[in-house]
Amino acid sequence: MCGCATGDYKSPTRYSRIINPAELGKYAYPEIRPRVEYELTASGQQALPVVDSIIAFGRQYL
Known part of the structure; x- marks a missing residue:
């Protein structure tokens, strides 16, 4: 596992919409x-x- 989103506690509902x-x-x-x-x-x-x-794209145009 990469542990990409570890750290401070976040509400489980915060990520449930995007996972x-x-x-x-x-x-x-x-x-x-x-x-x-x-x-x-x-x-x-x-x-x-x-x-x-x-x-x-974002780095070039924003």
Whole structure:
């Protein structure tokens, strides 16, 4: 797991609207302070070139 979205606690409902299980895996750990990590699935990794293009566009034009 990459631990991409770890850190300060965020409400689970904050991410529930944007998480597609086919693209992002969610792993919850049974700890005193809830900890959740997210990992791109193979399908989500296929979308990375699109995200990179959007970032490049934003840097150039915004």
